[in-house]
Amino acid sequence: MPDNAQTQAQTQKEQPRRRQARGERRITQLLEAAARVFCTTGYTAASTNAIAREAGVSPGTLYQFFPNKEAIAIELGDRLVHEMRETYGEALAPIDPATPLEEAVGSAIDRFMAFNTEHPVFFALMHGPDIPGRMAETHDQLYTTLTGRIEGLLGSLMPGAGQADVTRTAHVCLGIYKAGLELVLAHEGAERAAYVQEVKDVLMRYLEPLVGDRLGRG
Amino acid sequence: MPDNAQTQAQTQKEQPRRRQARGERRITQLLEAAARVFCTTGYTAASTNAIAREAGVSPGTLYQFFPNKEAIAIELGDRLVHEMRETYGEALAPIDPATPLEEAVGSAIDRFMAFNTEHPVFFALMHGPDIPGRMAETHDQLYTTLTGRIEGLLGSLMPGAGQADVTRTAHVCLGIYKAGLELVLAHEGAERAAYVQEVKDVLMRYLEPLVGDRLGRG
DNA sequence: ACAGAATGCGAGCGATAGCTCGTGTTTGTC
DNA sequence: GACAAACACGAGCTATCGCTCGCATTCTGT
Numbered sequence: 001m002p003d004n005a006q007t008q009a010q011t012q013k014e015q016p017r018r019r020q021a022r023g024e025r026r027i028t029q030l031l032e033a034a035a036r037v038f039c040t041t042g043y044t045a046a047s048t049n050a051i052a053r054e055a056g057v058s059p060g061t062l063y064q065f066f067p068n069k070e071a072i073a074i075e076l077g078d079r080l081v082h083e084m085r086e087t088y089g090e091a092l093a094p095i096d097p098a099t100p101l102e103e104a105v106g107s108a109i110d111r112f113m114a115f116n117t118e119h120p121v122f123f124a125l126m127h128g129p130d131i132p133g134r135m136a137e138t139h140d141q142l143y144t145t146l147t148g149r150i151e152g153l154l155g156s157l158m159p160g161a162g163q164a165d166v167t168r169t170a171h172v173c174l175g176i177y178k179a180g181l182e183l184v185l186a187h188e189g190a191e192r193a194a195y196v197q198e199v200k201d202v203l204m205r206y207l208e209p210l211v212g213d214r215l216g217r218g
Numbered sequence: 219m220p221d222n223a224q225t226q227a228q229t230q231k232e233q234p235r236r237r238q239a240r241g242e243r244r245i246t247q248l249l250e251a252a253a254r255v256f257c258t259t260g261y262t263a264a265s266t267n268a269i270a271r272e273a274g275v276s277p278g279t280l281y282q283f284f285p286n287k288e289a290i291a292i293e294l295g296d297r298l299v300h301e302m303r304e305t306y307g308e309a310l311a312p313i314d315p316a317t318p319l320e321e322a323v324g325s326a327i328d329r330f331m332a333f334n335t336e337h338p339v340f341f342a343l344m345h346g347p348d349i350p351g352r353m354a355e356t357h358d359q360l361y362t363t364l365t366g367r368i369e370g371l372l373g374s375l376m377p378g379a380g381q382a383d384v385t386r387t388a389h390v391c392l393g394i395y396k397a398g399l400e401l402v403l404a405h406e407g408a409e410r411a412a413y414v415q416e417v418k419d420v421l422m423r424y425l426e427p428l429v430g431d432r433l434g435r436g
Numbered sequence: 437a438c439a440g441a442a443t444g445c446g447a448g449c450g451a452t453a454g455c456t457c458g459t460g461t462t463t464g465t466c
Numbered sequence: 467g468a469c470a471a472a473c474a475c476g477a478g479c480t481a482t483c484g485c486t487c488g489c490a491t492t493c494t495g496t
Contacts, residue, residue: 446489450484
């Protein structure tokens with residue numbers, strides 16, 4: 001009888017629950033409602049009763065599908081991260097040296113911005129100071145993955161730099177994106193597009209001297 | 219009979235309270251304790267009982283000096299803003315055209331970074347999504363003031379740009395600073411200093427093409 | 437010294453939020 | 467049609483948090 005280390009609350013003895021189609025519908029319905037409430041009030045201020053009300057069900061029904069409030073955010077975050085992995089996988093995977101840096105940065109920013117503007121709750125869940133403990137792990141994991149990808153990109157473009165410098169530069173790039181995202185989400189229409197362009201400019205001008213002679217402007 | 223605009227809750231009818239030296243000491247003691255608790259747990263999660271415990275007094279004593287939890291954050295914020303006004307007044311006031319942009323940006327960043335690293339609670343109070351209502355006003359006011367100052371600086375350096383462009387650039391500058399501050403606060407020692415330098419670089423490279431021919435690296 | 441104000445205490449009140457439980461309804465399977 | 471399981475309800479339990487109140491102690495002015 002090997003007692004696993006993850007004897008906590010993963011997939012231990014919670015499989016006998018056979019969901020019906022109605023239940024699956026309720027789950028997505030509840031997650032959508034939770035996303036709306038989290039977006040407007042934040043995680044802590046969002047009450048489970050408010051989420052249930054937003055979904056048009058009773059509190060008891062909510063707890064039929066989620067063991068607690070944190071699990072709602074966890075599941076929502078997991079689904080978003082899963083969807084994001086596809087996005088950023090395509091956005092950062094091809095490190096084609098033939099592609100001009102401006103084009104690579106531009107398309108990556110476009111993809112990420114599109115994802116985040118379509119799912120504003122992702123930003124709210126990941127960067128709120130009141131996120132549940134498990135959520136912080138998910139965020140850290142995603143952040144580490146992203147940083148690693150950017151480091152890989154920068155490493156081949158900054159041959160003379162040390163590992164610490166590359167890591168630092170990657171963090172700065174992500175910080176610039178995050179700050180830009182906040183500005184982008186705060187505006188709409190043409191002004192939003194203008195801010196997206198600003199983020200690209202900031203990133204490009206920051207990176208240009210680093211990669212210097214390799215990928216210039218013509 | 220000039221009815222002042224600040225007829226709200228400033229010095230209306232709360233003066234008959236004559237504080238003793240002991241009381242003043244308790245107030246600063248409570249504010250320091252609150253700063254510590256706010257820093258570690260954030261505003262919402264910080265309980266008044268926890269603040270009182272951290273200060274080594276009873277909950278009743280806390281409410282002898284503050285009418286409610288929000289007032290603690292307000293008073294703390296007001297004192298920090300007051301201290302910051304001196305800092306940023308000196309940091310942004312002199313728009314001496316003879317000063318190289320690099321030097322101006324560098325000294326401004328140094329001053330702001332020094333202030334925020336000495337008072338980390340300021341960042342926690344200003345950028346948390348769970349800040350009390352009145353605090354948001356203070357933040358907006360400070361933000362508007364700062365943006366206005368930066369706009370004034372940029373306006374004289376970007377003669378060809380429209381007002382919207384200048385405002386957008388100012389917001390981007392502040393966003394870059396904010397993102398950099400978060401990175402700086404997350405590190406210490408030499409690494410922290412390196413991140414400060416990165417923030418300066420990002421800002422400089424972002425602004426250099428805008429001011430172009432005026433202040434080069436001659 | 438003494439009155440009154442300021443300071444200090446901590447059990448506890450009222451409100452709220454997360455969550456449960458007993459009960460009734462719908463759905464899938466024989 | 468019948469049985470079990472999944473689904474749905476909502477009043478209410480429990481814990482916590484902001485805050486109060488009655489009372490004791492310390493300080494200040496006279």
